[in-house]
Amino acid sequence: MMTASFALLAVFVVLLIIGTPIAVSLGFAGVVGIYFGLDVYALATVGTNTYNGIAKYPLIAIPLFILTGMIFERSGVAKSLV
Numbered sequence: 183m184m185t186a187s188f189a190l191l192a193v194f195v196v197l198l199i200i201g202t203p204i205a206v207s208l209g210f211a212g213v214v215g216i217y218f219g220l221d222v223y224a225l226a227t228v229g230t231n232t233y234n235g236i237a238k239y240p241l242i243a244i245p246l247f248i249l250t251g252m253i254f255e256r257s258g259v260a261k262s263l264v
Contacts, residue, residue, distance in 0.1 A: 189214050
């Protein structure tokens with residue numbers, strides 16, 4: 183069990199140091215932790231859990247609103263609206 187915790191933390195820190203986005207680092211470190219901590223069959227749940235996490239449509243709208251705001255700001259549309 184200690185090996186899984188160490189592998190999870192080590193992979194997370196290494197990915198952050200090389201500049202990988204935090205969300206990707208957390209996801210990949212979690213997969214590595216599952217691989218070392220449990221049997222290989224537990225990896226089958228990763229795809230299902232990932233899909234169930236992103237299948238909530240109201241939560242998808244939040245990053246899209248942020249993206250739209252950034253596009254409006256960079257293109258100058260927001261300045262002309264205000």
